[in-house]
Amino acid sequence: MRSLSQDFKSKRPLLINPSQAEAFLERCASVEIPMAAKMTDMGEMLAAIFGAKQTLEKFPPFAIVPVKGVIGANLSELESMCGCCDISDVEEMLEECERDPAIKTIILDIDSPGGTSVGVPELANRIKNSKKEVISFTASECCSAAYWIGSQANAGFYATGSSTVGSVGVYIAYPDCSEAYKMEGVRMEVIKSGLFKGAGIPGTSLDANQRKMLQDEVNEIHGEFKMAVKGVREFVDDASMEGQTFSGKKAAEAGMVTGLVNGFDEMMESLNSAVAAQMEADEENDERQECAEGVGHKAEEDEGDEYGTSRMASDRALLGIKANVLKASAAKMPAKVKADEESEDEKNDGVAPQPKGEEGEEGKGDIDAKDKAKDPTDPDDPEYDPDEDPSLKAKAEPSTEKADAEADAGEKAVDTDSDTDDKSKHKRNKSRGVA
Structure with missing residues (x-):
């Protein structure tokens, strides 16, 4: 991992639960990719582990922008395939929606525990000032950096009752390993210039100046976070933004979300029933295509699937229909027309009727x-x-x-x-x- 790994380990301000950040890094480190693996094979393997990467979907006048996975800025392709959400990708999708005159409402579909603080305030500010209507939705998790982004939706924030929302806070973690070094007989000497240089060097402890510097940094980011939330969700009080998380139900009571829904389909039905029906039909069609692709090899063996007959069976059915149609047409045909057509067929075949002879000699049949x-x-x-x-x-x-x-x-x-x-x-x- 490039950007996220560095942010998590270089003691930068984070907008994600520490245990979730650690679990994510461990999961990525456990992935073993063969050296000779092709990019396509690697992509399929990572998609099976972390899930397929979500992309922008348009159902005019709506567009759905996914905000899923651990959030970071300027991520590598590998990090994106590992289930991360690149702020740059979200910005590009927003730009595309704003350029499209058919799109009137942007829906942020959020499922994220948060991430780093870099780039998050700028993206949140962009969403707040969007020329389009923006709606946020979560059915799972919208915390820390993800909540900062989602809270700026100007047309509502909807959540399911069992989702997790909130975690308005910032932290920087510095492990103090000085005692462990001392037990090993190691004493760290740091030669530096500047009061705040060298903070967090392994084997050392933070001094008062360094501690104050880091505390001021997280306080500043936390203040911006709370101000951004209250700028849109004015009923949220400071007591609800001290780093704690809420269920969707409690978040609605605290004013952190606009309202509760049972799921995405219900929200879309309340917004536009016609578009909701179209989306449902598209989902069913996608499922049929995926199922057909999964059993495509069976068609070569003339085996049917649950959605219809196989290719060879279909061909046989068509031939049978054609034969029945021709048979029905022949039954209704006058006798003379039948005789004329049979004679014409014999001519077309290039074979003239020959008399059957007992001697069997050519041209001399009895x-x-x-x-x-x-x-x-x-x-x-x-x-x-x-x-x-x-x-x-x-x-x-x-x-x-x-x-x-x-x-x-x-x-x-x-x-x-x-x-x-x-x-x-x-x-x-x-x-x-x-x-």
Whole structure:
């Protein structure tokens, strides 16, 4: 850790509970990152430990600015991935909201135990003087530096009854290790210039001048803190700003928050029910997408998930629907149209119907058994073909040269006209007086 570690260990004024600061540093120190780990892998690992980094969300006319994690200034990327809140990031999100004409109200979603004092007064002052309406909300923790920031909301501060609010105070911690050094036989000699130089060197004790200097520093910051709170939350008395924390319910009684709500959704419902419904719908959609991504590999195995069928199952369903539609359409189609379409399909396939022959030789297939049974000389036969009647051939007109050549070669054309065409031809011949 860079900035936070230095602030916590270099005896600078802090706006966070000492035990929480220590626990945070220990947690960060316990993280072991493989030397060969990629940045993406490292980010996923830290997100699993500390949670995914929160970002600005817009639901016009509202924008939600997250203030979550231990607060610090000019943090490294690693510190941000470890769950810290960089003051610079919050300022950038506020600037973006102020530039957006569609945003009318900024909501600070706070979950933080506090942090360092550097940059906090400036950010709090910026929130107080924002051109947009600002609302603060916490459902968990809003203490020290986080409360200084959240208390400056000009349009209200809402908290849940079980949340933790307050801790208006500042401290600097200097361990006095002089007795421990003496027991080890070590005596520290500090050669310095200036009354206040060398304060807090390990193995030494603070003198009166150094102690007064540090006390004046924390008193000054504490005074600014209380003045900022009372400048917006005028009903808060000094007795409630002596470093103690309150539940959300007690904080409301002390005037440290505007009112109590059961949660963020309830607050949004009271502000704008339409936007609240949109946010809820977006959350449900995000959950469905996350669930679908989590079981995406099952789709390749044709397995469904709780939100619908898999990709392969969907494809089968679509094919089934298409087949049923085509089948229903064919059932309603007239018989002649069906025959025409079937003939057209055969042409499109490039395969002409071939007569089935017993010999199986190409181009010399025998006629169908049904064709063998017909009598070409009987006019009453349904399969009667005048062209095949020997009695009519003598009365026929002379054939062309090509037909005579084909007749001399013994080639005989096979009639493939349909039964309907045969009957029609038969009727036409009768109308011409041909028996």
